[in-house]
Amino acid sequence: MSGKKSFGGSKVSSRLISRRSLLAGSAGLTVAAAIGGGRWASAQENDSGQASAGTQTHEVQMVNKDREGRPMQFDPAYLKIAPGDSVKFVATDKGHNSEPILGMVPEGAEMWKGKINEEITLTFDVEGIYGYKCLPHFALGMVGIIQVGDSTENLDSAETAKLPGKAKPRMAELIAQVGGGATAPAD
Numbered sequence: 264m265s266g267k268k269s270f271g272g273s274k275v276s277s278r279l280i281s282r283r284s285l286l287a288g289s290a291g292l293t294v295a296a297a298i299g300g301g302r303w304a305s306a307q308e309n310d311s312g313q314a315s316a317g318t319q320t321h322e323v324q325m326v327n328k329d330r331e332g333r334p335m336q337f338d339p340a341y342l343k344i345a346p347g348d349s350v351k352f353v354a355t356d357k358g359h360n361s362e363p364i365l366g367m368v369p370e371g372a373e374m375w376k377g378k379i380n381e382e383i384t385l386t387f388d389v390e391g392i393y394g395y396k397c398l399p400h401f402a403l404g405m406v407g408i409i410q411v412g413d414s415t416e417n418l419d420s421a422e423t424a425k426l427p428g429k430a431k432p433r434m435a436e437l438i439a440q441v442g443g444g445a446t447a448p449a450d
């Protein structure tokens with residue numbers, strides 16, 4: 264099997280062989296180097312192709328008013344990403360931060376705590392639902408959800424987290440957007 268594969272490969276490089284054998288006497292060694300080089304090149308193409316189609320960095324803006332006119336928001340407040348993707352919290356407006364809501368992150372996930380005005384980039388490897396907040400504007404409804412992958416395993420426990428003031432109805436809106444979760448009809 265592998266012998267036949269090599270023949271296929273050498274067909275392509277046979278032109279290289281003859282050209283090189285004109286230049287250099289040691290044709291055998293040159294051939295091996297040429298084939299090896301070709302394989303490395305194609306392997307590199309595959310690697311870079313996977314990288315560009317794979318992990319992405321998404322942006323969440325921290326704003327005083329979102330695109331729909333809500334005051335003190337993350338935008339987008341609901342974001343679905345693939346495991347291994349990153350999220351950058353952008354300090355578009357001043358006075359905001361990003362940190363998880365206790366009880367609203369998957370088991371085994373790393374926690375984070377952004378400082379006020381701090382732009383942080385986080386990589387999410389553990390699948391599940393991540394509820395997070397801006398600490399100064401938590402009760403004003405400045406909360407968000409990042410869904411990593413398709414797992415909704417911790418959705419039920421996330422739904423039972425106690426949230427202050429406007430965070431509660433806002434989070435309910437976002438939970439309704441979670442893919443794979445039960446979407447409650449609007450009142």
Ligand SMILES: [Cu+2]
Nearest residue numbers: 359397400405
């Ligand atoms: Cu805020």
